[in-house]
Amino acid sequence: MSPTISIDDRGFTLGDGVFDTALALGGEVFARARHVARLVAAAQRIGIAIEAAAIEAALDAALTPAPTILRTTLTRGTAARGLWPASAGAPTLVVSATPWSPALLGQPARLVTANGRRNEFSPTANLKTLGYLDHILAAREAALAGVDDALILNTQGRIACTTIANLFALIGGRLITPSLKEGCLPGIMRALVIEAAPALGLSVEERPLAPQALAGADAVFLTNSVRFVRPVRSLDGALLGDGAALVNMLQDNLLRHAKLDR
Template identity: 75%
Template sequence: MSTLSFEDRGFTLGDGVFDTALALGGVMIARERHVARLLAAAQTIGIAIEHARIDAAIDAALPATPAILRTTLTRGTAARGLWPLSAGEPTVLVTAAPWSPALLGQPARVVTATGRRNEFSPTANLKTLGYLDHILAAREAAGAGVDDALILNTQGRVACTTIANVFALMDDRLVTPPLSEGCLPGVMRALVMQIAPSLGLEVAEVPLTREALAGAQAAFATNSLRFLRPIVALDGVALGSAAVLDALEQALFVHVEAECGIDPRRT
């Protein structure tokens, strides 16, 4: 059994990054994208880790059954102090939890969080272990009896939800905030942007206000476990829907099935 030191900086300081992915039939979906993002985040914060070590940890944890894979990478143990003069080996931990296709397509009612995401932070585009801002936003959503919270940046524009990137269908094109607005480079976000043009949908990365999102033809959130999640209400006001989003979701399912040989809706 693996153990985690109580001196590990991931535990004491949140000094690390993580990734969450879907595995079907023993295949981690969009594996190279997920691992590349994790390694890039590690490099950004100064953690040196070999690609082969991440791959070995994932291989050891991959189950044959549908699973949520979380890969956590920390700086490991080190002497006290915020920036250690030296550190030991990084800690790599991959865990698997059951996943169900019931997560797919669930509509989301959303409230606007009171907190703001700092798009100027050096960690704004990284999945770091310091997730408290999003945890508190999720508490707001739970307190309001809805499914998620929309997080705005310091300029009052859309950044993301607590667990997802955001898209809006506006004038028959897909609009999503650029990374400079403080959102994460989501793997499912990238897949949507890759696939959408094949369906005749132009994709644009442009700043998005809350008001524009509320007035869009349709809106949805994306992440690697839920794929495309329609946003049906924002702050108690119903949002529109569009049939083209069904076609986009279907195209995502086809893409995943081509990679792992399994339709995620039929696991």
């Protein structure tokens, strides 16, 4: 039976909540502690009280032996009308599971630059909130352009992220990725790539990155928790550096990590 959500739930009426997406392999959530900690921290940032143990229990209840994508949604629950409620009920916590296929790994991506901008000054810029309309509209632009994803710039015209991923570029022998101040999310795979890079002979810089810099990059790739590492083949129709060897090396490293994490 599917869980019943009240029509007065603030996640439904106001997008008042946060979410997380994780991959489960062999009945275990990959990088589980990181996902739970990030969701708890995001909830605290917007004033929702939730214990890690509650999220752990909800994940356990959703796990199956099959490879699955787990979407954890947390809302403020129901409350009286008004933007900031004088009091609220218990938070709503739901974990849904959908099948995952390894065919999602390594699929090349073509990007288009979205017209909308990500507000890096917003208090929610680094949170996976339920208010995802800006990214939905960017994804619509990508679909209308016949490509796979949209590159989202911040208010300064620098790279923030794509609709569903963090971005890295290999430039001058260094891996460059936008810092969190640029408005991107603190991706779990982003963090794992940054941590793995030195052992693979790569140095990493978290700094502002102009979209024009991608044209001269040796490789451009995306990271997220469902696709791991995804090479970018083109931006706005212009071909980008292949970087297949780098992408494969990082992908293999993360897959080994996934097996050890179980």
